[in-house]
Amino acid sequence: MSYIECPPGQAGKPSWSEPAPAQAGRIGVLLVNLGTPDGTGYWAIRRYLSEFLSDRRVIEASPLWWQPLLQGVILSRRPFRTGAAYREIWNREKDESPLRSFTRAQAENLRALWPEESTGVVVDWAMRYGQPSVAERLQGLVDQGCGRVLLVPLYPQYSATTTATVNDAAFRALMRMRRQPAIRTLPSFPDHPAYIRAMAERIRASLQQLGWEPELLIGSFHGLPRRYVEAGDPYMRECKRTMVALRQELGLDAERFPMTFQSRFGREPWLEPYTDDYVASLPARGIRRIAVVAPGFLSDCVETLEELGSELREEFLGVGGTRFHLLPCLNDSAGATSFLATLVQEELAGWSSPHG
Numbered sequence: 423m424s425y426i427e428c429p430p431g432q433a434g435k436p437s438w439s440e441p442a443p444a445q446a447g448r449i450g451v452l453l454v455n456l457g458t459p460d461g462t463g464y465w466a467i468r469r470y471l472s473e474f475l476s477d478r479r480v481i482e483a484s485p486l487w488w489q490p491l492l493q494g495v496i497l498s499r500r501p502f503r504t505g506a507a508y509r510e511i512w513n514r515e516k517d518e519s520p521l522r523s524f525t526r527a528q529a530e531n532l533r534a535l536w537p538e539e540s541t542g543v544v545v546d547w548a549m550r551y552g553q554p555s556v557a558e559r560l561q562g563l564v565d566q567g568c569g570r571v572l573l574v575p576l577y578p579q580y581s582a583t584t585t586a587t588v589n590d591a592a593f594r595a596l597m598r599m600r601r602q603p604a605i606r607t608l609p610s611f612p613d614h615p616a617y618i619r620a621m622a623e624r625i626r627a628s629l630q631q632l633g634w635e636p637e638l639l640i641g642s643f644h645g646l647p648r649r650y651v652e653a654g655d656p657y658m659r660e661c662k663r664t665m666v667a668l669r670q671e672l673g674l675d676a677e678r679f680p681m682t683f684q685s686r687f688g689r690e691p692w693l694e695p696y697t698d699d700y701v702a703s704l705p706a707r708g709i710r711r712i713a714v715v716a717p718g719f720l721s722d723c724v725e726t727l728e729e730l731g732s733e734l735r736e737e738f739l740g741v742g743g744t745r746f747h748l749l750p751c752l753n754d755s756a757g758a759t760s761f762l763a764t765l766v767q768e769e770l771a772g773w774s775s776p777h778g
């Protein structure tokens with residue numbers, strides 16, 4: 423055992439000082455979405471894709487063969503195609519991707535609803551890949567005196583490739599903190615009534631403005647390798663729960679409102695039916711007017727605006743379709759703010775609520 427000796431005349435006063443305690447009574451809420459490149463040039467896209475596709479939750483393969491393939495063949499070619507897609511949808515006013523703009527707006531809208539001074543709740547946002555990082559914004563909340571933090575992965579349906587990897591990034595950051603905040607993670611919410619109501623209202627409002635009636639409304643979700651679902655990822659089951667609840671709320675059956683999966687990457691089988699093949703088969707069956715909604719995305723992004731709004735539209739019109747409409751995601755709408763507020767408040771129960 424060692425003792426700190428007090429110099430003569432200073433007995434009772436420690437020779438070191440303990441840092442002032444952080445004001446730990448605040449609650450942090452961190453919204454996290456997938457991520458986004460910093461620009462549309464080759465190197466910005468390459469950096470982003472390299473971080474994203476090196477995540478072993480996303481690509482479940484041995485890095486021994488995957489890394490040489492990724493850093494060699496894939497990242498010398500893919501950034502050109504991905505960069506062109508981002509250039510088409512880039513928010514030029516803010517010089518950033520729409521996903522980043524909408525995620526920031528969602529956080530700002532929640533902040534406006536719960537002023538920090540009166541509620542003690544601090545809302546911030548981060549990106550799983552790219553900037554601002556989860557580690558930086560989590561530390562920011564701690565520095566602002568948040569002794570408790572709720573992580574909000576912005577994915578309605580759970581997947582290890584999305585929800586779990588957001589939580590991983592936060593827990594890795596916590597590993598480096600001497601004084602950790604208490605943590606909660608928002609579970610997925612595939613058929614939470616607040617989310618389903620917000621989506622159904624958005625769909626109804628958008629269809630009412632169309633001026634023509636689609637013969638089919640297609641619910642297109644981001645795909646996943648079938649192998650991941652076979653290994654236990656509940657993503658497909660959660661997508662089905664969303665569709666069942668949305669169909670019920672909108673009074674549509676599976677024939678009028680089918681479910682498909684977009685975005686294959688690599689050669690192995692992904693979840694089916696594939697959105698592009700399904701849509702391309704419709705005119706031959708006499709279906710020429712369709713609308714598409716993407717209930718797995720809370721914000722419009724390259725996957726919705728470019729892949730569905732541009733590529734899929736052209737494909738459909740090119741094989742005999744006559745009308746195509748992509749419905750907007752919840753984005754920065756009042757519906758998005760109100761359903762997020764409901765979910766967050768439910769999850770903060772017991773910690774104190776923003777209005778409590």
Ligand SMILES: C=CC1=C(C)c2cc3[nH]c(cc4nc(cc5[nH]c(cc1n2)c(C)c5CCC(=O)O)C(CCC(=O)O)=C4C)c(C)c3C=C
Nearest residue numbers: 456457458480504519521581583584644646687723724725
């Ligand atoms: C093996 C690869 C991929 C898996 C698995 C995967 C799962 C997955 N992704 C999302 C949501 C988004 N993905 C986005 C872009 C995107 N996704 C992949 C690959 C996989 N995704 C790539 C290579 C890209 C980049 C674009 C491209 O090169 O084609 C986005 C958009 C981001 C943006 O900034 O706009 C989102 C959102 C989910 C929900 C999911 C699993 C269920």
Ligand SMILES: [Fe+2]
Nearest residue numbers: 456644685725
């Ligand atoms: Fe993806």
Ligand SMILES: [Fe+2]
Nearest residue numbers: 685686725729
């Ligand atoms: Fe895609």
